[in-house]
Amino acid sequence: MVTTASSTFNFNAGPSALPKAILEKAQNSMFNYKKSGLSVMEMSHRSPLYEEIHFGALNKVRSILSIPEEFDILLLQGGASLQFAMIPMNFLPKDKKAAYLMSGSWSEKALKEARSIGQAYELSTSKDNKYKSIPNPNVEGVEENTAYIHITSNNTIYGTQWPELPKEFGNQPVFVDASSDIFSQPIDWDHVDLVYAGAQKNAGPSGITVVIIRKELMEKANKDIPAILSYSTHAKGDSLYNTPPTAAIYMLGLMMDWLEEHGGINGIQNINEKKASLLYQMIDESNGFYKGHATKDSRSKMNVTFNLPTEELEKEFLNQAKARGFVGLNGHRSIGGCRASIYNGVPFEHVKKLVEFMEEFKSNNA
Structure with a gap:
């Protein structure tokens, strides 16, 4: 059986997560x-x-x-x-x-x-x-x-x-x-x-x-x-x-x-929209603690980019996220910040876990 640890949450921008069933x-x-x-x-x-x-x-x-x-x-x-x-x-x-x-x-x-x-x-x-x-x-x-x-x-x-x-x-x-x-x-x-x-x-x-x-x-x-x-x-x-x-x-x-098996292209679109909506809701309701890079009318459902109030907090956020098993949350080296890539292979449950961590980190550092 595949031995990928259940406590690892893969948000890499690519190569990216593959479904466990695959x-x-x-x-x-x-x-x-x-x-x-x-x-x-x-x-x-x-x-x-x-x-x-x-x-x-x-x-x-x-x-x-x-x-x-x-x-x-x-x-x-x-x-x-x-x-x-x-x-x-x-x-x-x-x-x-x-x-x-x-x-x-x-x-x-x-x-x-x-x-x-x-x-x-x-x-x-x-x-x-x-x-x-x-x-x-x-x-x-x-x-x-x-x-x-x-x-x-x-x-x-x-x-x-x-x-x-x-x-x-x-x-x-x-x-x-x-x-x-x-x-x-x-x-x-x-x-x-x-x-x-x-x-x-x-x-x-x-x-x-x-x-x-x-x-x-x-x-x-x-x-x-x-x-x-x-x-x-x-x-x-x-x-x-x-x-x-x-x-x-x-x-x-x-x-x-x-x-x-997941409803074809329309089924996966629905799942992807739910994942993106959950993550953007966390950002929008954080009172500015998390700030999205993209304007709302241009937001990606695949790559959610955001910043924290300071570079120091971003570094601490990424360190703690890594310790919790979240992989690939670093923003691209050209712009920094944070990025969660939520492609087809990323389960909704993993996005939910990330949102829970983001809420906890905000509560402890806001």
Whole structure:
């Protein structure tokens, strides 16, 4: 059986908590899959045994997110950071520009990578208020020669999230980095053309990146790039062009089963909203002892960022939290403070325990 201590509460920003039930299933079957005598990591990725895992995971992803047939699902490597480069390599012609909505460090990195490949510009930004809110879509600022618009749906460092992805861009292709909130809520497929996400927040371990891309988009992609960096290559090869990360894909499939058991995407959205509501209520009713970083209209349901009255109190809060078994509550090194990442795999009961600790700490130090 999985031996993770019941007194450990994992709030890491990523790689993040996996449900105990998933770890137990993996432990029971991953190392001798269907009594084949082979672990998932050993079997040939061309074998019927692995193809069952591979195509099963793809079908489960499509089912959970209700992905229309006009989209391909790719399982790639390199994390979301590789997508920062693959997107402009495939879809940014020399005579066009890419527009980026700037909401934090990850959109900054995506824009920087795009500019190393072609022309790209900031459509709007919330940097002037320290990324405490998401930016205005600035639809009127879209230039005529824009190839696509890039959005980061959730911002792990600053604790902000789009309440709803913009729908005002019409026929303009919209690409979404959903690394930290994919599989946490439904996606409106009528208003996006490409969604990508590293799996290590809400969908399994690190090592696999899910890319969901409109098929007709690939027909217009740049053909003059290395095959390994072309989306069409991986779509034609069913994400088996090169050896895939078999163990991570197996875990992705288990996570899709777990989501289905918890009411599918709507069921997990409801659970996530309850977790976030409980934690934000603690912050809002603390009389300023805990102060959220994000404005209320931009708050993330995945990453709750907050500060205490002084850096000394923050340090003491984190020390005491660690002693109580709370892991990963440090804010990102670039902004400090505190952060609780409450992804799919974090149980409601763990959030409740954190709130109880926060109330106790406030009572003792306010």
